[in-house]
Amino acid sequence: MDLLDWHRDRLSARRLTVLIRQLPHDSALNRELHGEAADWSVTDHLLAAAVDHLAAANWMFASVNSEEGDQPEPPAPVPRPSHDEEAAAVQEDEPAPETEKAAPSNVQLARFFG
Structure with a gap:
């Protein structure tokens, strides 16, 4: 399929959107948009x-x-x-207290x- 067909009015915007949305999770576009999360x-x-x-x-x-003094980590x-992405974002802003879970x-x- 030639994507230039969209510019040549041989491929509708709706059809192009459907084709993009139906790409596999491990496609190059999904990896570019979502990084490692696509895998x-x-x-x-x-x-x-x-x-x-x-x-x-x-x-x-x-x-x-x-025993009391022998507690595991x-x-x-x-x-x-x-x-990983959210942990980096949290560290940049402000460290959250350990007792509080978001x-x-x-x-x-x-x-x-x-």
Whole structure:
């Protein structure tokens, strides 16, 4: 398909929009727009969440069943593409208190649920 057909009025704007929206998740355009996040599917996000929850459950079990001075370190979450970008943005602005967790943004929810 020649994209110059859009300028030659052989390809409608609607058809071009449909073709662009139906590109695969790993296409060059999606990688350019979304970076590494384009490689992550809903399955990948769910698997990372399952690994994080399992690590947290194991950490809680070890914390409860260990001596007071022998507490294990909390597990680090699986790095996600959107997590790296937001962590850099948070560090630039102002460090958030460790006790306060921010709710996920609309962009994060849209990426997670596809």
